[in-house]
Amino acid sequence: xxxxxxxxASIAVTLPDGSVKTVPSGSTGLxxxxxxxxxxxxxxxxxxxxxxxxxxxxxxHHDTSVAILTFDSxxxxxxxxxxxxHIMAQAIEELFPGSKFGAGPAIEQGFYYDIASEHRFxxxxxxxxxxxxxxxxxxxxxxxxxxxxxxxxxxxFTDVRKDPYKVEILTETLKDVATVSVYHQDxxxxxxxxPHLSSTSKLKAVLLTNISSxxxxxxxxxxxxxxxxxxxxxxxxxxxxxxxxxxxxRRRDHRKLGAELELFMLTPEVGSGLPVxxxxxxxxxxxxxxxLKEEQRKRGYLPVYTPHIGNIELYxxxxxYPYYSDSQFPPLTYHDEDGSQEQYLLKPxxxxxxxLIYSNRIRSYxxxxxxxxxxxxxxxxxxxGELNGLVRARGFTQDDxxxxxxxxxxxxxxxxxxxxxxxxxxxxxxxxxxxxxxLHDPENQAKYGGTPEVWxxxxxxxxxxxxxxxxxxxxxxxxxxxxxxxxxxxxxxxxDRKWQLGTxxxxxxxxxxxxxxxxxxxxxxHRPVVIHRAPFGSMERFIGVLIEHTAGNFPLWLAPVQAIxxxxxxxxxxxxxxxxxxxxxxGIRTEIDTRSEKVGRKIRDAELAKIPCMVVIGxxxxxxxxxxxxxxxxxxxxxxxxxxxxxxxKTEITGRT
RNA sequence: GCUGAUGUAGCUCAGUCGGUAGAGCACUUCCUUGGUAAGGAAGAGGUCAUCGGUUCAAGUCCGAUCAUCAGCUCCA
Numbered sequence: 196x197x198x199x200x201x202x203x204a205s206i207a208v209t210l211p212d213g214s215v216k217t218v219p220s221g222s223t224g225l226x227x228x229x230x231x232x233x234x235x236x237x238x239x240x241x242x243x244x245x246x247x248x249x250x251x252x253x254x255x256h257h258d259t260s261v262a263i264l265t266f267d268s269x270x271x272x273x274x275x276x277x278x279x280x281h282i283m284a285q286a287i288e289e290l291f292p293g294s295k296f297g298a299g300p301a302i303e304q305g306f307y308y309d310i311a312s313e314h315r316f317x318x319x320x321x322x323x324x325x326x327x328x329x330x331x332x333x334x335x336x337x338x339x340x341x342x343x344x345x346x347x348x349x350x351x352f353t354d355v356r357k358d359p360y361k362v363e364i365l366t367e368t369l370k371d372v373a374t375v376s377v378y379h380q381d382x383x384x385x386x387x388x389x390p391h392l393s394s395t396s397k398l399k400a401v402l403l404t405n406i407s408s409x410x411x412x413x414x415x416x417x418x419x420x421x422x423x424x425x426x427x428x429x430x431x432x433x434x435x436x437x438x439x440x441x442x443x444x445r446r447r448d449h450r451k452l453g454a455e456l457e458l459f460m461l462t463p464e465v466g467s468g469l470p471v472x473x474x475x476x477x478x479x480x481x482x483x484x485x486x487l488k489e490e491q492r493k494r495g496y497l498p499v500y501t502p503h504i505g506n507i508e509l510y511x512x513x514x515x516y517p518y519y520s521d522s523q524f525p526p527l528t529y530h531d532e533d534g535s536q537e538q539y540l541l542k543p544x545x546x547x548x549x550x551l552i553y554s555n556r557i558r559s560y561x562x563x564x565x566x567x568x569x570x571x572x573x574x575x576x577x578x579x580g581e582l583n584g585l586v587r588a589r590g591f592t593q594d595d596x597x598x599x600x601x602x603x604x605x606x607x608x609x610x611x612x613x614x615x616x617x618x619x620x621x622x623x624x625x626x627x628x629x630x631x632x633x634l635h636d637p638e639n640q641a642k643y644g645g646t647p648e649v650w651x652x653x654x655x656x657x658x659x660x661x662x663x664x665x666x667x668x669x670x671x672x673x674x675x676x677x678x679x680x681x682x683x684x685x686x687x688x689x690x691d692r693k694w695q696l697g698t699x700x701x702x703x704x705x706x707x708x709x710x711x712x713x714x715x716x717x718x719x720x721h722r723p724v725v726i727h728r729a730p731f732g733s734m735e736r737f738i739g740v741l742i743e744h745t746a747g748n749f750p751l752w753l754a755p756v757q758a759i760x761x762x763x764x765x766x767x768x769x770x771x772x773x774x775x776x777x778x779x780x781x782g783i784r785t786e787i788d789t790r791s792e793k794v795g796r797k798i799r800d801a802e803l804a805k806i807p808c809m810v811v812i813g814x815x816x817x818x819x820x821x822x823x824x825x826x827x828x829x830x831x832x833x834x835x836x837x838x839x840x841x842x843x844x845k846t847e848i849t850g851r852t
Numbered sequence: 853g854c855u856g857a858u859g860u861a862g863c864u865c866a867g868u869c870g871g872u873a874g875a876g877c878a879c880u881u882c883c884u885u886g887g888u889a890a891g892g893a894a895g896a897g898g899u900c901a902u903c904g905g906u907u908c909a910a911g912u913c914c915g916a917u918c919a920u921c922a923g924c925u926c927c928a
Contacts, residue, residue, distance in 0.1 A: 307923090315855095315856085316856085317856085317857095318856085318857075404922085405856080405857085405922050405923065406855080406856055406857085406922090406923085407855060407856060407857095407922060407923030407924065408854060408855030408856070408923070408924060409854095409855085409923075409924045409925085410854080410924065410925065413924080413925075414925090415853085415854075415924085415925050415926090419854065419855060419924090420855090420924095421855075421856085422855085422923070422924075424922085424923075450920095450921095454863080455863085461919095461920090462919090463901090463918065463919050463920095467918085467919070467920090513928090514928095515928055518928070519927085519928060521853095521926090522926075522927070522928090543928070544928055546928085573928090575927080575928085577926080577927075578853050578854090578925080578926065578927090579853070579919090580853065580854070580855095580922095580923085580924080580925085580926095581853095581925090581926070581927080582920090583921090587927085676927095676928055677928070678928080695927090700928090727928090761888090763885080763886070763887055763888095764885045764886070764887095765885060766885080791883090791884070791885070791886095792886085792890090792891080793884095793885085793886045793887090793890090793891060794886070794887055794888060795886085795887085795888065795889065795890070795891095796886095796889080796890055796891080797888090797889095798888050798889055799888095799889035799890055800889085800890085801889090802889055803889080809888080811887070811888065813887055814887090815887085823887085823888080825888060830888075831888055
């Protein structure tokens with residue numbers, strides 16, 4: 196009896212196009228790539244076997260489906276950047292002996308490595324490390340995989356590599372694993388599951404982008420490590436393209452455009468993280484608010500207003516105060532003459548106020564659902580390092596509604612809220628919205644309010660609604676809020692960072708805490724369920740992301756200045772002023788440029804100001820009672836009658852297209 | 853909050869070895885009245901983020917604070 200497996204002499208591999216190739220048993224990915232073509236063999240980075248990525252040098256012994264991974268695939272990029280992080284680590288080890296390495300993964304756009312070193316890395320070091328990395332590439336070092344028992348690996352990383360971080364990973368994270376893999380490249384060895392490139396020579400261009408700090412294992416109670424970020428490519432050309440893309444993204448940055456287009460300002464004179472809306476930004480915001488108010492009116496929402504501060508007892512009762520006391524502005528304390536004291540909180544959220552409105556009188560099952568809505572401004576003392584223009588502020592306005600309904604109405608109401616959110620996103624042209632089902636983490640029950648049974652029901656309801664609405668979602672364990680699961684709508688900004696905008700949340704906990712009730716058909720008190728929902732999320736964040744999404748080229752209905760009248764000579768100023776008045780009279784936000792500049796200059800300035808419609812007026816237009824229209828970024832649209840122009844623009848504005 | 857970087861005119865940026873500040877754009881005035889992305893000239897504009905220190909002398913060197921940026925941690 197032998198344990199030795201019988202390998203067939205040849206095996207059949209199925210390629211992604213469905214074709215089947217017969218190769219000798221023991222062939223590697225590289226052999227297969229070579230048998231297809233030289234170019235593919237050159238570009239090949241790794242192999243995907245039955246959905247699992249492996250080294251190009253791994254021998255195949257069974258019939259299987261394979262795909263050759265190149266840099267064009269997400270998996271290929273992942274392998275490439277992961278190896279680049281190892282090459283960076285080797286370069287750092289050679290330049291700064293004694294450096295120890297924590298985690299060094301590939302990320303969405305490149306890679307990083309966390310380093311513990313006596314040396315404080317500076318910007319200038321990055322150039323040195325880049326040079327060293329390219330030198331290591333030129334050395335054409337073969338990267339090899341070795342599997343070893345975990346105990347051997349512990350001894351190796353303790354005695355040879357002397358790297359306490361790798362030892363910690365081996366003894367804790369991998370404590371139940373018998374055999375681990377390490378990758379060698381010259382004198383550098385790293386604990387890693389792989390896969391990796393076959394040689395360092397694949398790396399042709401590298402850019403180390405920044406140095407920052409991180410906590411070992413992401414734990415703020417553990418030591419700080421220095422993290423170096425970078426990105427690498429198989430060719431110089433791809434790096435150049437990447438740099439060009441980053442520059443384009445910087446041009447779209449909402450902080451830059453917000454200042455240039457005079458939408459909002461941020462100044463320490465008002466306070467860090469407290470945006471001030473300038474007249475032009477205020478128009479964008481108020482148009483968005485009107486849009487949502489209109490939709491909500493159609494859907495049976497009831498507007499309310501509540502104060503900006505609230506008695507601290509309100510937040511103790513809701514449970515927010517203990518959960519979030521460190522991210523709130525400190526309470527305002529009011530001392531009465533008789534020595535008694537009251538404390539108020541700058542409101543960090545609107546729900547408690549709305550719950551009190553609900554319980555202002557007895558509610559009947561007949562009047563549910565009740566949908567209270569408010570653009571409620573809230574204040575949260577976010578950590579200073581978190582602040583980021585409009586997308587992360589300390590004072591912001593939520594388009595906050597609370598829907599009080601019977602349990603039998605819940606799924607319908609969640610669906611309605613999802614529908615409204617989708618309507619908002621599609622009207623504003625966000626197509627690549629990701630949806631996350633944010634569930635609680637059963638391992639960490641203490642973080643949440645409510646009983647496990649309540650959570651089970653809530654998560655079942657949320658899932659049912661999401662499925663009924665046919666939305667594609669991914670699950671985020673541990674992303675729920677403390678009072679319930681939620682559905683979050685996530686979009687990316689110009690720099691590809693993710694931001695949560697809309698949200699729909701189910702809450703069985705607050706109704707208990709606020710003793711919310713309604714009288715059922717049986718004459719008895721029952722507990723309603725609450726849905727928290729905000730399609731925009733925060734007006735500030737939404738507009739910040741919208742600015743980047745549109746690059747400041749707002750659709751006509753949102754544009755702060757919708758049209759500008761450009762008279763060519765002083766002789767037509769009178770008629771131009773009439774045209775402006777007619778447009779203003781039709782409710783179109785219109786400016787006029789009567790500077791003594793040439794029309795070319797006026798057009799250039801209007802284009803740079805991203806004004807959607809330029810109305811050019813010369814002698815010919817004046818004589819015929821017409822105007823010449825030029826559309827932003829499109830160009831001359833020809834002459835039309837003034838009335839026809841007004842009709843055309845009004846249709847476009849009311850259609851919100 | 854943590855690590856690193858940055859802070860000079862409204863904006864974008866120069867400013868050498870420490871010797872009291874410069875450009876372009878924008879702005880104002882004048883000239884110019886020009887047909888689809890920059891007409892010309894002149895002028896005005898700065899407590900060099902703030903506070904303190906070293907020095908005969910600080911935009912420049914040192915320290916603290918504030919703010920901003922990148923990332924980490926956090927996000928009702």
